[in-house]
Amino acid sequence: MGANRESPAWQQELAPLLKRIAYQRDSQALERLYALTSARLMGLMMRILHDEATSAEQLQELYLKVWYRADQYYQRGSPWGWLCAAARNLAIDRLRADPARHLNSRSIAPLEQIFETQHQGVPWLEQSVVRCLNGLQPKVRQLILLSYIGGYSHAELQTLTRAPLGSIKSRIRRGLRELKRCLE
Amino acid sequence: MPGIARYRDPGLCDALAADYVTGRMSHLCRARMEELCRTELLLSAAVERWSQHLLPLQEQLPPRPPPPQVWQSIDVLINTDRTPSPSPLWQRLWPWRLATLVSSLLLLALAYNTWMPSESHPSPAYLAPLSANGEIRLVISAYQDEKPGHSRLYAQWTESFLPHAPAQSYLWTDGSEREPPVLLGELGAAETEWRVSPERWQALKRSRYLLVSLDADTPARPVLQGPCLELHYDEI
Incomplete structure (x- = not known):
């Protein structure tokens, strides 16, 4: 690209x-x-x-x-x-x-779409963070992307996903640990 | 080795860095983290590592050219500040700076009123010193006339700023919760004088501050601003 x-x-x-x-x-x-x-x-x-x-x-x-x-x-x-x-x-x-x-003006879908479509045909990207993110559970990946790219706080993620706060935090933390292992 | 012992724990540094880079810290935590990163090498290295890992995702976002007014505003603001001492935007609005501006202008107004006979030279009813970076760049004088629609505004750039004055800019009232900002007129690169409608005059009277923007549609990104002072004259 x-x-x-x-x-x-x-x-x-x-x-x-x-x-x-x-x-x-x-x-x-x-x-x-x-x-x-x-x-x-x-x-x-x-x-x-x-x-x-x-x-x-x-x-x-x-x-x-x-x-x-x-x-x-x-x-x-x-x-x-x-x-x-x-x-x-x-x-x-x-x-x-x-x-x-x-919360009224943002939706989750565009983030996943960008993630799903834009890395195709970009070998260096496929080898790194996108490949590693692909290895995560979709829900975990989504939470990480919403935090990092969409700027969502934990409380906002809780409102959006209706999951318990503790569960959101632990999923993200576990996801980041897996991501790190994959990247390094 | 300088630093706090707990920030020599690679696991802790990595977890904090991941939270910082993925935007999961409160404003206060983030400020503390940035302060720590200046002295804690392990922590700053972890932040750099996480930042580099995730940066390719940011680079995949579609670029979006900003409106041209953004650079024009920045250009005006930085060209008013050539002094070597850094002065963040928020510091320019501190009360003591405003107080200095206000007292300077009141002195100017007093001198003007003392030296100019009121019969031949009408005195302004309002005076607004507009500034950027704590320096006055433009003075607005507002003259009231008994005839409706004959009240007028006079805009004059300061000598030092004149070479940097924008070719086109817009003077606004500051507005309030009840009243949106009102466009008072268009300014040129030289001094400008114009008449204002009774409605605009009333808006000016209600305005505590005047603003100058480069955008004709909104004063949301002012390049100059300052208090609008009503002047008092003793009757002779």
Whole structure:
């Protein structure tokens, strides 16, 4: 898949850009970072927030955070991972500030569909996380995906699945342990 | 070796990292976790490992180009802040900063009123210093006229911000639970003066803050904001 082939190249640009933003207050670096990542991060936020205006608002907040806090990216790990985590956290906080809208506007089905369809024909992906997720029980996999991609809290998962809270927590924890064994 | 002993347990670090990366922590737990990750190497390595494991799933989400106004707003906000000291967005709204702005503007208004004879130069009824990053960038003066529809607003960019002033932006009231924000007018890159309808004048009178956005449809992402101050004049 094209997006995956190009990802190492654009991702390699991110760390130097973050360094320029943190230490030189270089707005052109932020503009370049925005050009490389904004559509992907907007997609990520849309997957959690399901609202374009709110996602755009949080995206603006994210890049302002990057502008002021790029020094917190401390050259350890992946800058793309850092950006994704920051975007997810902002989106989740926004979502949890308005829980009623959250549960009314989201459904489970699209997540599973994306998972089921998009990995076909992507060998590197089939070898890693998707293959391992496929090895989990469907209900467990669904809970992990809803947490990670949809930003659902335990309480929201309980409402959606009508399963006991303790059972949800233990299923996720067991699923993550299995996932780790498979991945490593 | 610095750090807390319990975070040298690989099993615990791994479980915490998995919870963190999959978004199953409360805001407070997450903040604590991020603080710990700065000093606890095992923990930060576990977070990085889980993040890398699951990142391919994020990359499979369809990209979605954001509206162009998002970058325009960011561009305006960062171009107003070239000073070396980092200042997070929320700090710009702290009361002491507002208090400084308000007192500066009151002094300006007082000086204006003292030096300009009221017969030849009408005084503004309202004054709004709009700022970003704690710096005033735009001043709105509102002049009331007895004739309906003749009250007018005057927008003037500060000298230092003028080169960065957006070509097109929109002035809004802040709105309230009962009243949505009201568009007061369109601003250009130079100073602008325009008349406002009685309805807009009333909305301005009720507004505690004025906002400037780059979006003509909503002030949800303001690039400038500031208090709308009613001025008092002693009758001579």
